[in-house]
Amino acid sequence: MRPVICTVDTVLLALRGDELVVALFKREHEPYKSVAALPGGYIHPAEDLDAYAAAHRVLRDKTGIEVPFLEQLATFSGPARDPRGWSIAIAYYALLPYELLAQAQKPAMTLINADRIHTLPFDHKLIIDTAVARLRNKSQYSTLPCYLAGDTFTLPQLQRIYETLMREPLNKVSFRKKMAEMNALEPVEDQMDTGGAHRPAQLYRLKAQFRGNLQMLRRGL
Amino acid sequence: MRPVICTVDTVLLALRGDELVVALFKREHEPYKSVAALPGGYIHPAEDLDAYAAAHRVLRDKTGIEVPFLEQLATFSGPARDPRGWSIAIAYYALLPYELLAQAQKPAMTLINADRIHTLPFDHKLIIDTAVARLRNKSQYSTLPCYLAGDTFTLPQLQRIYETLMREPLNKVSFRKKMAEMNALEPVEDQMDTGGAHRPAQLYRLKAQFRGNLQMLRRGL
DNA sequence: TTAATAGTGTCTGTTAGACAGTATGGG
DNA sequence: CCCATACTGTCTAACAGACACTATTAA
Numbered sequence: 001m002r003p004v005i006c007t008v009d010t011v012l013l014a015l016r017g018d019e020l021v022v023a024l025f026k027r028e029h030e031p032y033k034s035v036a037a038l039p040g041g042y043i044h045p046a047e048d049l050d051a052y053a054a055a056h057r058v059l060r061d062k063t064g065i066e067v068p069f070l071e072q073l074a075t076f077s078g079p080a081r082d083p084r085g086w087s088i089a090i091a092y093y094a095l096l097p098y099e100l101l102a103q104a105q106k107p108a109m110t111l112i113n114a115d116r117i118h119t120l121p122f123d124h125k126l127i128i129d130t131a132v133a134r135l136r137n138k139s140q141y142s143t144l145p146c147y148l149a150g151d152t153f154t155l156p157q158l159q160r161i162y163e164t165l166m167r168e169p170l171n172k173v174s175f176r177k178k179m180a181e182m183n184a185l186e187p188v189e190d191q192m193d194t195g196g197a198h199r200p201a202q203l204y205r206l207k208a209q210f211r212g213n214l215q216m217l218r219r220g221l
Numbered sequence: 222m223r224p225v226i227c228t229v230d231t232v233l234l235a236l237r238g239d240e241l242v243v244a245l246f247k248r249e250h251e252p253y254k255s256v257a258a259l260p261g262g263y264i265h266p267a268e269d270l271d272a273y274a275a276a277h278r279v280l281r282d283k284t285g286i287e288v289p290f291l292e293q294l295a296t297f298s299g300p301a302r303d304p305r306g307w308s309i310a311i312a313y314y315a316l317l318p319y320e321l322l323a324q325a326q327k328p329a330m331t332l333i334n335a336d337r338i339h340t341l342p343f344d345h346k347l348i349i350d351t352a353v354a355r356l357r358n359k360s361q362y363s364t365l366p367c368y369l370a371g372d373t374f375t376l377p378q379l380q381r382i383y384e385t386l387m388r389e390p391l392n393k394v395s396f397r398k399k400m401a402e403m404n405a406l407e408p409v410e411d412q413m414d415t416g417g418a419h420r421p422a423q424l425y426r427l428k429a430q431f432r433g434n435l436q437m438l439r440r441g442l
Numbered sequence: 443t444t445a446a447t448a449g450t451g452t453c454t455g456t457t458a459g460a461c462a463g464t465a466t467g468g469g
Numbered sequence: 470c471c472c473a474t475a476c477t478g479t480c481t482a483a484c485a486g487a488c489a490c491t492a493t494t495a496a
Contacts, residue, residue, distance in 0.1 A: 045307035086266035197468035418495035
């Protein structure tokens with residue numbers, strides 16, 4: 001009886017303008033060698049404390065980045081998803097600011113629109129679709145989209161991020177009330193947005209206690 | 222290099238009166254032989270189409286029941302959770318009406334209050350706590366609690382189930398508006414609740430298209 | 443008729459959101 | 470001063486929930 005193949009796969013997401021992109025990497029090994037696919041790899045029992053640590057390791061190795069947000073998505077399994085045999089992929093999704101992803105550009109990496117995925121090896125299309133659905137869903141009632149902004153950001157910038165994810169315009173007054181209600185942001189003292197010929201906006205950052213975590217709204221946006 | 226141990230564990234939940242109970246089974250094998258724990262077992266690659274099918278098989282074997290609702294919860298992993306070595310448990314949670322669970326009573330099965338879990342083998346306390354938190358959370362905005370009622374039920378019965386899960390009284394008018402908004406229930410023709418000396422209630426059932434699925438509310442209860 | 447619970451209409455306080463006003467920078 | 474965008478106060482409409490009223494059964 002052949003053992004079950006145990007892997008982790010990660011969906012690394014960022015916002016490039018108003019486009020949600022996912023990072024694919026040219027595969028170094030068979031199967032599907034040199035085809036673009038989600039970054040993933042075998043679990044290393046000798047090295048990994050758990051699957052979360054394995055996902056972190058995979059992303060660190062492929063991108064050199066310590067991602068600010070990484071969460072388990074779901075586990076995909078079965079005999080057909082991997083030609084090597086019956087396999088398990090514990091899938092994670094990670095969010096990061098586009099600037100961070102762009103400056104760590106690796107030759108094997110390509111960014112593609114996460115809403116227009118066509119054919120990919122394994123069941124990676126299904127995994128990406130699941131991750132995007134989860135991100136869009138959680139955006140309705142949590143601080144999740146903050147991880148797609150930089151370390152500091154203005155409320156108008158953040159609102160544009162939410163609007164892009166939710167694909168609908170949001171009311172400015174309500175949006176600010178909801179952000180205040182979550183109580184997860186703090187103003188950055190004496191700092192303002194660089195910008196054009198107009199009033200600068202207050203800069204904010206996630207409070208330290210919420211970095212890596214999420215804060216939920218009782219009622220969504 | 223020893224292979225990763227691949228298992229599924231299932232959290233079988235039911236409402237006994239106003240008490241949420243989880244089914245534990247006396248273990249047949251080492252480790253923790255004859256200790257009560259979550260029903261689970263190895264994935265059988267030759268037999269299981271995927272981990273979901275394995276969870277269904279485990280529950281069928283232990284209880285003889287085809288559970289009406291089964292959903293993946295999360296995957297737990299690491300070197301310490303199982304004394305046999307580095308392991309993965311793909312955890313599922315299942316809901317069913319208490320009557321169904323009670324009539325399939327097996328000698329190895331015990332039902333314990335899901336809110337008062339103390340020590341259990343492996344990380345089964347963590348898995349149960351995660352399942353209960355998920356159930357309570359999804360109860361706020363979905364049809365999930367319907368699977369704890371029988372095939373047919375009245376709205377007052379269903380409201381009591383929601384109230385038990387959410388641990389707060391609900392407004393009758395609002396509750397009914399929300400149930401209507403989800404549009405997932407249909408009245409059962411010409412049938413009324415058996416009961417006492419009072420007006421009988423209309424019986425409802427989940428529409429066929431929603432059995433095994435969930436319907437979500439845009440804004441919670 | 444009474445008791446008991448099912449189901450519904452009405453009113454009220456809260457909240458979401460439209461709108462328009464003020465604030466504050468550069469040109 | 471003008472323009473553009475940030476922020477905020479006000480008003481209105483929608484919604485949630487309290488309350489009470491009607492409906493329907495058994496005894």
